[in-house]
Amino acid sequence: MIAVRRNKISGQASEPTLRRLPGYLFYLKKMREEGMLNISAPTIGKELKCDPTQVVKDLSVTGIKGKPKVGYNVYELCQVIENYLGFNKPNEAFLIGAGNLGSALMAYQESQTLGLKIIAAFDVDKDKVGTQIGGIHVLEYGKIFSLADRLKVKIAILTTPNNVAQWVAEELVDCGIKAIWNFTLTNLDLPGEIIIENTSMSAFAAVLLRRLNDSIIK
Amino acid sequence: MIAVRRNKISGQASEPTLRRLPGYLFYLKKMREEGMLNISAPTIGKELKCDPTQVVKDLSVTGIKGKPKVGYNVYELCQVIENYLGFNKPNEAFLIGAGNLGSALMAYQESQTLGLKIIAAFDVDKDKVGTQIGGIHVLEYGKIFSLADRLKVKIAILTTPNNVAQWVAEELVDCGIKAIWNFTLTNLDLPGEIIIENTSMSAFAAVLLRRLNDSIIK
Numbered sequence: 001m002i003a004v005r006r007n008k009i010s011g012q013a014s015e016p017t018l019r020r021l022p023g024y025l026f027y028l029k030k031m032r033e034e035g036m037l038n039i040s041a042p043t044i045g046k047e048l049k050c051d052p053t054q055v056v057k058d059l060s061v062t063g064i065k066g067k068p069k070v071g072y073n074v075y076e077l078c079q080v081i082e083n084y085l086g087f088n089k090p091n092e093a094f095l096i097g098a099g100n101l102g103s104a105l106m107a108y109q110e111s112q113t114l115g116l117k118i119i120a121a122f123d124v125d126k127d128k129v130g131t132q133i134g135g136i137h138v139l140e141y142g143k144i145f146s147l148a149d150r151l152k153v154k155i156a157i158l159t160t161p162n163n164v165a166q167w168v169a170e171e172l173v174d175c176g177i178k179a180i181w182n183f184t185l186t187n188l189d190l191p192g193e194i195i196i197e198n199t200s201m202s203a204f205a206a207v208l209l210r211r212l213n214d215s216i217i218k
Numbered sequence: 219m220i221a222v223r224r225n226k227i228s229g230q231a232s233e234p235t236l237r238r239l240p241g242y243l244f245y246l247k248k249m250r251e252e253g254m255l256n257i258s259a260p261t262i263g264k265e266l267k268c269d270p271t272q273v274v275k276d277l278s279v280t281g282i283k284g285k286p287k288v289g290y291n292v293y294e295l296c297q298v299i300e301n302y303l304g305f306n307k308p309n310e311a312f313l314i315g316a317g318n319l320g321s322a323l324m325a326y327q328e329s330q331t332l333g334l335k336i337i338a339a340f341d342v343d344k345d346k347v348g349t350q351i352g353g354i355h356v357l358e359y360g361k362i363f364s365l366a367d368r369l370k371v372k373i374a375i376l377t378t379p380n381n382v383a384q385w386v387a388e389e390l391v392d393c394g395i396k397a398i399w400n401f402t403l404t405n406l407d408l409p410g411e412i413i414i415e416n417t418s419m420s421a422f423a424a425v426l427l428r429r430l431n432d433s434i435i436k
Contacts, residue, residue: 019421104322115423179430197426203237205333208415212397
């Protein structure tokens with residue numbers, strides 16, 4: 001996280017902006033398929049329920065500027081967002097922990113654009129090792145060390161039980177992993193240069209439930 | 219979202235605080251199992267890599283106060299967090315769209331504390347209707363109208379394809395659903411009193427990949 005704040009090179013997009021960009025991309029690709037050539041910020045804003053000023057600001061992080069009275073070229077806009085997010089590159093990732101959530105993500109990435117490609121999964125469970133989920137092989141956990149080195153994989157998806165997450169994450173860093181997508185509830189303590197994105201399902205459930213309870217009390 | 223900001227009754231917890239609470243709860247339950255009676259904010263902070271001042275602030279939203287030199291009663295603390303988040307109640311939810319991600323969430327909730335309980339899933343796919351995933355029945359989508367009314371379910375998990383999300387969400391609201399956990403990329407346009415929690419997987423992937431690219435460029 002610190003890495004992003006220190007970096008002055010590329011637009012310094014805020015996290016909310018980054019989170020919105022895949023939504024823009026999804027909509028714009030649909031428009032491109034429908035043959036639309038140009039699109040204005042108010043049109044995008046209307047579709048995505050977002051203020052046009054916010055749309056212009058969000059899209060500006062990619063370096064693109066709309067033309068007065070014409071707007072953005074749809075084709076160009078799709079391309080710059082994809083480039084900016086790195087969705088155009090094969091972002092290869094390992095997945096560690098082929099349990100329910102891990103299996104789900106493997107099956108899910110087959111059908112949806114996650115922006116990254118899980119090329120192998122690892123588990124310690126002998127029953128899972130050797131199987132395939134969503135076309136991805138589940139390998140013995142111990143093999144990660146040689147494979148990470150050989151394949152130069154930089155991204156890991158952590159879907160282990162909470163109680164081994166810290167230990168596994170440290171081993172991942174030793175393997176050369178630079179970014180961890182953490183689905184566990186564990187607050188990982190890792191060197192500052194490692195990128196960590198926390199996506200604990202129960203954290204989102206907590207926000208939803210509390211808001212619902214607040215609205216019922218009201 | 220507006221509902222929370224308007225509500226002055228219950229602590230007005232920020233979203234980051236709400237997201238951290240399940241992490242506290244997970245850790246505190248572990249400590250409770252290990253027989254710990256009291257715990258201090260610095261101890262919690264050290265474990266969860268969080269400043270003790272932040273810990274005190276986060277926990278205060280539940281109304282609990284630590285005692286000087288003693289800290290918090292672990293048992294009591296677990297209970298107030300569970301109550302606050304509503305994790306102690308059977309938060310029954312419907313899931314709409316039993317595809318890869320939907321199936322995953324059904325299998326996942328069996329083993330993990332999501333804070334809510336999926337009691338039925340709905341799909342339009344004839345091959346899925348009638349099956350069970352993680353012990354949950356997949357029913358014909360059309361049945362949701364009578365069941366929502368009869369079971370008084372207020373929460374829906376939306377894991378449909380993006381292009382039908384808005385349409386399905388509007389029908390959910392007509393069914394009496396008050397909170398939607400939206401896993402699609404669609405920005406739902408619904409009445410202001412409906413609670414929406416957006417958890418698009420590719421939005422998180424976008425943040426992770428951009429940060430990684432930033433750190434490599436640096």
